[in-house]
Amino acid sequence: MTTALRASAAPSTASGIGPQLKDAGLAALVAAVLLAPILGMETTPGPDGRLTLAFHFDLVAIGVVLVFLGRLALALFLRGRPPVRAREGGAVSAFVSRNAAWFGLAGLAFAIALPLLPFSSRYVIDVATTVVIYVMLGWGLNIVVGLAGLLDLGYVAFYAVGAYSYALFAQWFGFGFWMCLPIAGLLAATAGVLLGFPVLRLRGDYLAIVTLGFGEIIRLVLVNWYEVTGGPNGIADIPRPSFFGFPFTRNPAEGETAFHQLFGLEFSTLHRVIFLYYLALALALVTNLFVLRIRKLPIGRAWEALREDEIACKALGINPTNTKLTAFALGAMFGGFAGSFFATRQGFISPESFTFIESAIILAIVVLGGMGSQIGVVLAATVIVLLPELSRELETYRMLFFGAAMVLIMIWRPRGLLAHREPTLRLGTATGATSLSARGGGP
Amino acid sequence: MAYFIQQLINGVALGMVYGLIAIGYSMVYGIIGMINFAHGEIYMIGAFVSIIAFTLLGMLGISWAPLALLLVLLVAIAITALYGWTVERIAYRPLRGSFRLAPLISAIGMSIFLQTYVQVTQGAKIKPLQPVVTGGFTFEDASGFTITISWIQILIAVLTLVLMAGFTWVITSTPLGRAQRACEQDLKMAALCGVDVDRTISLTFVIGAALAAVAGLMATLYYGVIDFFIGFLAGVKAFTAAVLGGIGSIPGAMLGGLVLGLAEAFWSGYFSIEYKDVAAFTILVVVLIFLPTGILGRPEVEKV
Numbered sequence: 057m058t059t060a061l062r063a064s065a066a067p068s069t070a071s072g073i074g075p076q077l078k079d080a081g082l083a084a085l086v087a088a089v090l091l092a093p094i095l096g097m098e099t100t101p102g103p104d105g106r107l108t109l110a111f112h113f114d115l116v117a118i119g120v121v122l123v124f125l126g127r128l129a130l131a132l133f134l135r136g137r138p139p140v141r142a143r144e145g146g147a148v149s150a151f152v153s154r155n156a157a158w159f160g161l162a163g164l165a166f167a168i169a170l171p172l173l174p175f176s177s178r179y180v181i182d183v184a185t186t187v188v189i190y191v192m193l194g195w196g197l198n199i200v201v202g203l204a205g206l207l208d209l210g211y212v213a214f215y216a217v218g219a220y221s222y223a224l225f226a227q228w229f230g231f232g233f234w235m236c237l238p239i240a241g242l243l244a245a246t247a248g249v250l251l252g253f254p255v256l257r258l259r260g261d262y263l264a265i266v267t268l269g270f271g272e273i274i275r276l277v278l279v280n281w282y283e284v285t286g287g288p289n290g291i292a293d294i295p296r297p298s299f300f301g302f303p304f305t306r307n308p309a310e311g312e313t314a315f316h317q318l319f320g321l322e323f324s325t326l327h328r329v330i331f332l333y334y335l336a337l338a339l340a341l342v343t344n345l346f347v348l349r350i351r352k353l354p355i356g357r358a359w360e361a362l363r364e365d366e367i368a369c370k371a372l373g374i375n376p377t378n379t380k381l382t383a384f385a386l387g388a389m390f391g392g393f394a395g396s397f398f399a400t401r402q403g404f405i406s407p408e409s410f411t412f413i414e415s416a417i418i419l420a421i422v423v424l425g426g427m428g429s430q431i432g433v434v435l436a437a438t439v440i441v442l443l444p445e446l447s448r449e450l451e452t453y454r455m456l457f458f459g460a461a462m463v464l465i466m467i468w469r470p471r472g473l474l475a476h477r478e479p480t481l482r483l484g485t486a487t488g489a490t491s492l493s494a495r496g497g498g499p
Numbered sequence: 500m501a502y503f504i505q506q507l508i509n510g511v512a513l514g515m516v517y518g519l520i521a522i523g524y525s526m527v528y529g530i531i532g533m534i535n536f537a538h539g540e541i542y543m544i545g546a547f548v549s550i551i552a553f554t555l556l557g558m559l560g561i562s563w564a565p566l567a568l569l570l571v572l573l574v575a576i577a578i579t580a581l582y583g584w585t586v587e588r589i590a591y592r593p594l595r596g597s598f599r600l601a602p603l604i605s606a607i608g609m610s611i612f613l614q615t616y617v618q619v620t621q622g623a624k625i626k627p628l629q630p631v632v633t634g635g636f637t638f639e640d641a642s643g644f645t646i647t648i649s650w651i652q653i654l655i656a657v658l659t660l661v662l663m664a665g666f667t668w669v670i671t672s673t674p675l676g677r678a679q680r681a682c683e684q685d686l687k688m689a690a691l692c693g694v695d696v697d698r699t700i701s702l703t704f705v706i707g708a709a710l711a712a713v714a715g716l717m718a719t720l721y722y723g724v725i726d727f728f729i730g731f732l733a734g735v736k737a738f739t740a741a742v743l744g745g746i747g748s749i750p751g752a753m754l755g756g757l758v759l760g761l762a763e764a765f766w767s768g769y770f771s772i773e774y775k776d777v778a779a780f781t782i783l784v785v786v787l788i789f790l791p792t793g794i795l796g797r798p799e800v801e802k803v
Contacts, residue, residue, distance in 0.1 A: 086581065086585060090581060090582060090585060093551050094544065094551070094616070094621065097551050098622070099550060099551055099622075101624075105627070107627070108558065109554050254784065254788045255784065255788070258791060262742060262787055262791070264603075265534070265738055266787060269739065269780035272777075272780060276773075276776055279773075416611070419607070420607065420608070453619065455611055456615040456616060458611060459609065459610070459613075459614075459615060460612050462604060462612075463605050463608040466594060466601055466602075466604050466608065467594065467605070470597035470601040471598060
């Protein structure tokens with residue numbers, strides 16, 4: 057889309073829309089060829105089981121006209137404007153980063169007050185809980201991707217480890233949520249170390265594909281190991297969390313006090329929803345606090361240094377493998393916590409919830425937010441969770457919309473929505489130089 | 500023994516399909532250093548265009564198999580290559596020179612988009628294809644066990660070898676191939692020396708997509724069923740094959756594909772079919788630990 061820039065901006069001021077029309081015409085032609093088979097000819101099983109075609113050339117025509125008009129409008133709109141690349145960063149994101157503390161406080165106040173606000177229905181709180189889980193996962197992955205600069209495409213594996221450890225420990229040993237939470241975190245971190253130990257020596261892209269493979273291995277094991285994981289059917293009846301020992305039930309068992317009795321409230325199923333929301337919020341805040349503090353410790357500094365230049369780090373005596381391993385294990389641990397919470401919230405888990413698309417979504421949150429930016433993750437998680445919610449009526453088109461939005465946001469803001477990276481440490485007046493090596497490439 | 504040979508034949512056929520897809524990954528990675536995540540979906544689109552073309556030809560009454568195959572092959576290559584070109588143009592070119600993860604995220608978005616696009620327009624059901632090429636050679640060994648080489652397997656092997664030969668010729672002795680090799684070494688320097696980098700990259704995507712289209716067509720013929728989700732696993736495995744063979748190396752991609760295909764066939768034949776994908780990924784991890792640059796890859800020299 058923005059490639060129109062170079063074509064249309066170069067001859068720039070020339071009057072008339074001839075070139076733009078020609079360009080749009082070409083785009084329409086390409087669209088016609090692309091759409092004709094896939095959109096225009098739908099394969100449907102005929103009466104004898106063989107495929108026949110149902111023709112939808114009207115849809116193709118609509119698509120072609122839309123592409124033509126869209127392309128023309130874009131070309132005219134962008135005529136004479138500077139190339140998009142000059143717009144990286146931007147004043148808004150710089151402003152947000154500078155006042156991150158205030159935005160953080162305002163966001164936190166809003167998050168705490170949310171269930172009490174007049175428009176909060178059960179649905180709103182449910183969606184908000186989902187947002188908070190993704191924020192937490194984003195913050196966890198941010199340690200690995202944003203701070204240590206390791207591309208992890210299989211983060212959902214740790215999420216799955218956390219969820220299944222809670223479910224299995226609760227089912228077999230009757231452990232409660234609070235007891236399982238540290239176990240889940242520990243197991244996920246162990247999985248992180250086990251995976252990380254052999255593969256962290258590898259170059260960035262190889263690491264990406266190995267983590268992707270690991271994510272798939274975990275999922276395939278969950279699907280195929282019937283005796284333990286229940287296979288594709290998953291695990292049901294996972295105990296719901298209690299309010300420090302007081303369950304959220306209408307009629308508690310003999311000798312137990314339910315939450316509403318404890319506080320003398322009318323029983324309402326909303327209590328549990330609100331409690332889960334606050335629980336997620338608390339877990340997310342712990343994650344955030346942890347990340348904010350550890351960034352200032354030597355290990356956090358080492359992560360960021362490693363992200364910028366591995367060779368310089370080695371020269372300074374930082375052990376890259378151990379440093380990366382810590383980042384990997386800690387990121388995995390928070391994934392495990394989030395997974396545990398996910399299991400207790402849903403009450404049912406199956407391998408379906410831990411597919412690659414989930415990893416992609418979490419990674420998209422981190423990158424869209426602007427890597428390393430804590431506020432950015434919140435913003436991106438909100439956008440990513442709400443986008444599909446807004447188009448819920450168009451159920452099947454949600455993911456279509458989601459994929460397109462991911463591409464467009466990347467083109468619009470390649471460094472993320474809030475992409476203002478300040479070095480955490482500054483010497484003298486030197487300004488933050490973003491890694492130059494990453495800017496090589498095209499002419 | 501017969502069983503072993505049968506698995507060997509199946510593995511080679513499977514491996515060639517992986518290899519053809521892997522070349523697309525390897526070329527793109529070699530030139531612009533990005534994982535073209537949407538490549539698996541391009542393969543899936545190739546398969547869908549093939550099945551649509553077969554159905555259309557069937558409705559038009561063209562049923563002579565060689566002619567139908569040739570027409571479908573050409574149509575699938577043309578349309579899929581255009582898809583590859585468009586994907587590069589829309590999702591990757593604006594991000595050229597941006598930071599490393601941006602094109603990858605864009606590619607993941609594109610992959611989700613293409614997958615849902617086919618799901619929405621063609622439906623989520625599995626699409627069966629009436630067998631176009633049937634039969635094959637059957638041998639019987641002393642113990643009465645039969646070995647079958649189907650015509651489709653022969654077709655896959657012949658087509659792959661022809662394509663590989665043609666492709667090697669393109670890379671080694673045409674101006675385009677020279678430009679590609681120049682871009683692989685140093686994009687900026689190539690541009691300074693007068694290579695049209697944008698055009699070369701576009702053509703790389705077109706060639707990769709064309710090979711994926713052939714792979715899609717052959718997988719459609721081989722398995723007889725496709726759905727909108729086949730791109731993901733095939734893409735991941737093909738990438739595994741590319742890494743296995745040494746990413747950036749074309750013969751390596753083919754070799755990696757063959758190794759992976761054989762490993763998968765033998766694993767399914769002798770161990771458990773459920774864990775065949777686990778086996779593929781385990782091989783990847785093991786190879787990367789002991790041979791970090793893949794089988795035919797050049798060792799990477801780190802410079803400050």
